[in-house]
Amino acid sequence: MRSDDLRARLMDIQGRVTEAANESLRKGDAVRLMAVSKTHPYAAMLALAAAGQLLFGENRVQEGEAKLPDKGERPLTINLIGHLQSNKARKALALFDRIDSVDSLRLARRLDGLIEEPYPILLELNTSGEAAKHGFKDEDALFFALDEIVTMEHLRVEGLMTLGPLGGDERATRAAFSRLRESFERAKERFDLPSFFELSMGMSGDWPLAIAEGSTCVRIGTALFGPREGR
Numbered sequence: 001m002r003s004d005d006l007r008a009r010l011m012d013i014q015g016r017v018t019e020a021a022n023e024s025l026r027k028g029d030a031v032r033l034m035a036v037s038k039t040h041p042y043a044a045m046l047a048l049a050a051a052g053q054l055l056f057g058e059n060r061v062q063e064g065e066a067k068l069p070d071k072g073e074r075p076l077t078i079n080l081i082g083h084l085q086s087n088k089a090r091k092a093l094a095l096f097d098r099i100d101s102v103d104s105l106r107l108a109r110r111l112d113g114l115i116e117e118p119y120p121i122l123l124e125l126n127t128s129g130e131a132a133k134h135g136f137k138d139e140d141a142l143f144f145a146l147d148e149i150v151t152m153e154h155l156r157v158e159g160l161m162t163l164g165p166l167g168g169d170e171r172a173t174r175a176a177f178s179r180l181r182e183s184f185e186r187a188k189e190r191f192d193l194p195s196f197f198e199l200s201m202g203m204s205g206d207w208p209l210a211i212a213e214g215s216t217c218v219r220i221g222t223a224l225f226g227p228r229e230g231r
């Protein structure tokens with residue numbers, strides 16, 4: 001896609017996201033737009049950056065390694081939003097500004113052991129019950145892990161992330177997002193989480209519902225870049 005078209009789409013989506021956030025009676029800046037750039041070249045990311053879009057999401061370490069400059073050498077904030085295997089944890093920490101898809105206590109322990117400075121993460125909750133999805137399987141599993149994660153020296157849990165049900169109807173989708181928000185509120189009451197603010201939910205097909213349910217970060221790929229090939 002041409003840079004001009006990409007920027008026009010960005011402006012359009014950014015405007016609608018702000019509008020939806022205002023309708024939900026929250027300040028427009030309370031919902032951030034994350035551009036999901038998987039399968040798209042770094043040049044396309046830079047074209048968006050020139051139009052003010054600085055937050056990006058990638059879902060694979062390998063792809064990120066191949067196309068992204070190092071953390072210190074780019075003007076972009078790029079988070080990992082796809083499942084992370086333990087054996088790629090070190091690379092992921094070096095490459096991404098935040099890991100939004102921490103989905104097991106084992107992975108959290110591994111990350112904490114590999115870094116020396118505070119590092120931000122989100123915990124992913126499976127709110128749809130679909131077996132194929134990653135994420136802690138329910139709130140009990142999430143809270144069991146949080147009991148230990150809050151004591152870890154380096155990990156800073158900034159919030160929760162989820163994916164809406166695949167092809168779910170509006171009711172099922174809203175229910176999933178609502179579950180994430182409720183777990184977020186309960187976690188906030190129960191644990192000592194000094195910078196816990198992010199509810200990452202909503203993608204191209206369901207972001208308005210996510211904002212209505214309290215999303216603070218919508219992850220948009222297709223609606224911005226157009227359809228992906230292969231995946």
Ligand SMILES: *Cc1c(COP(=O)(O)O)cnc(C)c1O
Nearest residue numbers: 036059081203204219220221222
């Ligand atoms: C690909 C992806 C998105 C974006 O999906 P679109 O439907 O293309 O907007 C959001 N979140 C995650 C975790 C993804 O892998």
